[in-house]
Amino acid sequence: MDTFMSLADGFAIALTWQNILLALLGCFLGTIMGALPGLGPSNGVAILIPLAFTLGLGATPSLILLTSVYYGAMYGGRISSILLNIPGDEPAMMTCLDGYPMAQKGMAGQALSLSGIASFVGAFFATWGLIFLAPQLVKIALLFGPAEYFALFALAFMTLGGVSSTNQAKSAFAAALGLGLAMIGVDTQTGVPRFTFGEVHLYDGLDFLVAIVGLFALSEVFIFLEHRHGDAEGTASKIKVGRLTPPLSMLKQTTPTMIRSTLLGFLAGVLPGAGASLGSFIAYSFEKRLVDKDGKTFGKGDPRGVAAPEAGNNAAAGGALVPMLALGVPGSGTTAVLLAVLLSLNITPGPLLFSQNPDVVWGLIAALFIANFMLLAMNIPMVGLFTRVLMVPPRILMPVVAMVSFVGIYGISGSSFDLLVMVGFGMLGWILRKFDVPLVPIILGTLLGNAMENNLRRAITIDNGNWLTLVDSPLSITLWLIAIVGFILPLIIGRKVKSKMHARRDEEGSLAD
């Protein structure tokens, strides 16, 4: 019952005119950002953080705005997948497989509305999951001491690479790079400057917002410049959207799919290192294996193939909020960016958040529900409006993105130095993307680096300089084991898959000979 009382309090906080307007704005902007290829949820939230910050919004209103953007982007990604066969963001990749064939059959409107409903189902139930699971996780997290926290951070880094990158060495590199960047500035415990090279601007450390906006938003601008990709990919006008309500029979057919995919997606979201892309991938593959054993309908415009990834990706988006809020350790790129929001508002996420700032947590959760209904309302009747947004060519969009990024960062500090650093991060981001180095561990490193070091030093200082204290409790040993397995498993599985592929090639080779 406590939960429902808190939830009611949350609604009381969220239901002010300002917050409702912010949620509406967030949903609208988020859907647009999700729909536009090249602007994903991480980019969208990253650009808006400094703005929310400089506008002087309080903690709860900023969070409401930005999580609405987050949920909105998850909804919006499907629009360009279905109409253009280009995923608007990474999690919407799987929606292309059946969404675009449906659109080609003249069922674009049905695909859009069905996926909107599937998104709603996924996100709605995942928010309930968040409500019930997060407090349980908090109970465990309250047992954590500094040593366990250090292990937890290590776990986050080691598993984050596991799924997001094909090359573990590169994820480790990215994590170390991010942690290294976090070390710049005056050491909080002894007051000595580190890695500042005498530059006064660096004494406060690098602002992680500068790093995030540079790495995500500006590097995207550079990518577009590289390909000189100025024109809209849009042929959206050529595809007839058609009727905007799915027939009841289709809804009936896809209901079990949505339920299964929501469950799978939510689980994928909660697990460390997964996130929405994996959620939609797992949901789609599982559904395909379950209902389409012979591979006859999936990939050719099966409505179930549209509902599964959308329910999965939105459920995962909700699930990913669980570890972020309860432990302060995000499991995906966008929740890492949301963590940046909390940190820049001076709110430390983690178990204490629920007892110290219950208004923030429950206001946020209530806002998620409100945002969900708004998004459902926006995404079905108004989907035509968003399809028109797809016609805005990147040659107009990208300069706007770049300039808004500059405005936000300049608004925080008013210093040209930060802007220069941001351009530097933009270039770095472009180079690292070329090398297939994941950017998310870098962000996570700059965000968590200082907290990780503080926990390490606290743990060892408490135990009079004994480093073995790090693996002294069953809880921390368990965390380390999960971390190590999470890091090594992809190496072994990856090798197995590789050897299987080689075996097949050898067989074919021997036949050819």
Next chain:
Amino acid sequence: MSDRIFGLVGLLLAIGFAFAAVAIEESFLSDAVGPKAFPLIIATILGLSSIAIALKPDDAPTWPSLGRFAEILAAAVVMMLYAELLPVLGFVIATAFAAAYLTWRLGSGVVATVLTGVGTSVGIYVIFHLVLGLSLARGPLGF
């Protein structure tokens, strides 16, 4: 080959980072771990992963042609100039030029370039400064 060079650069970075970490002056008030230990751990991971990348390289990425590469560098230079000139010229003028440059390089025609540049700059000024009250860089003309 690209990855081997990348790994080598990463290794040099790790060594440089380690040297900088060793050079940190310890204060007399130090905890049991001190300010050097964690950076040294990071340098080790950075170095090891760089070696792994260099030893087991992935396929080389498709690098852009020299012209495209110059394009990106030029854009970065324009952005840096923008950062430096922002307090001098004021927000509206500086932003109009920077946005115009970017949209021109992304393939806008002459008229579209001017319109996009001015439109972006004035649009942001109106929304963020006049409506939302965000403080932007003020130039000699007051905007």
